[in-house]
Amino acid sequence: QVQLVESGGGLVQAGGSLRLSCAASGRTFSSYAMGWFRQAPGKEREFVATITASGGSTDYADSVKGRFIISRDNAKNTVFLQMNSLKPEDTAVYYCAARPRGSGSLMEYEYDIWGQGTQVTVSS
Numbered sequence: 001q002v003q004l005v006e007s008g009g010g011l012v013q014a015g016g017s018l019r020l021s022c023a024a025s026g027r028t029f030s031s032y033a034m035g036w037f038r039q040a041p042g043k044e045r046e047f048v049a050t051i052t053a054s055g056g057s058t059d060y061a062d063s064v065k066g067r068f069i070i071s072r073d074n075a076k077n078t079v080f081l082q083m084n085s086l087k088p089e090d091t092a093v094y095y096c097a098a099r100p101r102g103s104g105s106l107m108e109y110e111y112d113i114w115g116q117g118t119q120v121t122v123s124s
Contacts (some may be wrong), residue, residue: 002026002098002113009094009118012086016122020081022096022115030054030074033104035111036081038092038120045095049081050104059104064090086122093117 008020022034033053039045049070051058058070069082079096097111105111 002029002032004096004098004113004115006094006096006115006118009120011121011123014086014088014122014124016086017082017084018086018120020083020094020096020118020120022079022081024077024079024098026077029077029098031100031102032098032113033101034070034072034079035097035099035104035106036070036079036094037097037108037111038090038094039117040089040092043092045108047106047108048094050106051079052104053102057104059106061106083120086120088122088124091120091122093119 003025035050036048049060051070055072067085072079095117096115098113099111
């Protein structure tokens with residue numbers, strides 16, 4: 001069973017950058033597709049980005065496309081979310097999630113392992 005721990009959140013000014021990390025325990029990380037989701041205050045959790053188990057394919061929400069980059073290092077059991085050109089509307093708790101399939105997904109219900117979340121706050 002994979003367990004996930006996010007880090008790298010914090011307070012940043014609009015236009016700045018942050019890099020989130022999600023460290024996974026367990027021996028089967030490389031067989032899991034990974035995703036990042038976020039939840040802003042008073043809103044439902046939403047999809048941000050996903051990456052296949054091999055790392056060969058990615059997909060993004062339209063709201064972050066061109067600004068965020070998801071990547072993974074299977075040798076280090078870690079997935080990353082590089083966030084550039086941050087906007088106040090990116091403020092949220094960011095969660096990484098694992099899906100026991102090779103292909104990524106935009107759908108929250110297809111992920112069965114979740115981290116505890118890390119807060120990202122973007123000031124204007």
